[in-house]
Amino acid sequence: GQQLNQSPQSMFIQEGEDVSMNCTSSSIFNTWLWYKQDPGEGPVLLIALYKAGELTSNGRLTAQFGITRKDSFLNISASIPSDVGIYFCAGHHGGSQGNLIFGKGTKLSVKP
Amino acid sequence: DGGITQSPKYLFRKEGQNVTLSCEQNLNHDAMYWYRQDPGQGLRLIYYSQIVNDFQKGDIAEGYSVSREKKESFPLTVTSAQKNPTAFYLCASSRQGGYTDTQYFGPGTRLTVL
Numbered sequence: 001g002q003q004l005n006q007s008p009q010s011m012f013i014q015e016g017e018d019v020s021m022n023c024t025s026s027s028i029f030n031t032w033l034w035y036k037q038d039p040g041e042g043p044v045l046l047i048a049l050y051k052a053g054e055l056t057s058n059g060r061l062t063a064q065f066g067i068t069r070k071d072s073f074l075n076i077s078a079s080i081p082s083d084v085g086i087y088f089c090a091g092h093h094g095g096s097q098g099n100l101i102f103g104k105g106t107k108l109s110v111k112p
Numbered sequence: 113d114g115g116i117t118q119s120p121k122y123l124f125r126k127e128g129q130n131v132t133l134s135c136e137q138n139l140n141h142d143a144m145y146w147y148r149q150d151p152g153q154g155l156r157l158i159y160y161s162q163i164v165n166d167f168q169k170g171d172i173a174e175g176y177s178v179s180r181e182k183k184e185s186f187p188l189t190v191t192s193a194q195k196n197p198t199a200f201y202l203c204a205s206s207r208q209g210g211y212t213d214t215q216y217f218g219p220g221t222r223l224t225v226l
Contacts, residue, residue, distance in 0.1 A: 003154055004154070006154075030211050031211045031212065033214070033215075035217075040200075040220070040222070041219055041220065042116075042118075042202050042204075042217030042218050042219050042220050043155070043202070043217045044217070045214055045215075045216065048214055050212060088154060088155070090155075092211040093211070094211045099157060099160070099170070100145075100155075100157070100215060102154030102155040102156070103154050104152065104153055104154045105152075105153075105154060
């Protein structure tokens with residue numbers, strides 16, 4: 001099955017720094033989603049994007065749906081220790097079937 | 113409190129045994145999904161169901177089976193035919209199965225086959 005190209009694989013940053021990660025695909029998506037997963041838990045939805053060019057914020061998080069519909073990025077501003085976790089992008093090609101395609105995740109570590 | 117529950121959190125089985133993982137939701141969602149997650153990997157779809165008594169294979173259905181007899185329940189059986197069953201299994205649900213319907217995840221079951 002298809003997977004999205006998500007980068008970077010991991011990041012080690014200092015508390016207070018901004019973070020940026022992105023996902024790219026060879027095919028067009030109609031929906032881009034960003035999830036965060038804590039160790040041993042299920043992913044939690046952070047931001048959902050449904051329209052090309054859409055820029056959406058959720059607190060310190062901002063995500064954009066690329067104009068080409070083949071990419072998306074997630075930014076986290078002023079990182080804090082509780083931002084630690086694995087961030088996944090997920091895309092949907094559209095239609096009535098709910099098949100989400102996931103990236104392999106970006107593991108974020110924050111040094112206090 | 114509405115949500116998705118998966119039980120148990122940890123499950124150990126001997127090789128060659130079938131095992132059934134539970135997933136229940138009280139969100140009144142029509143669609144339910146099972147994903148498998150391996151270390152350092154994204155989630156891969158095993159099976160999904162858009163309505164009661166109907167389900168479809170995902171990308172990695174071999175060695176797994178499901179049933180959807182009730183709207184709120186979507187159990188997954190890992191059969192002895194699954195060659196590498198040790199993994200973290202995640203259940204999700206969405207209002208319907210369309211691309212605008214957000215999928216919400218349960219807490220997961222970690223299966224270890226000895």
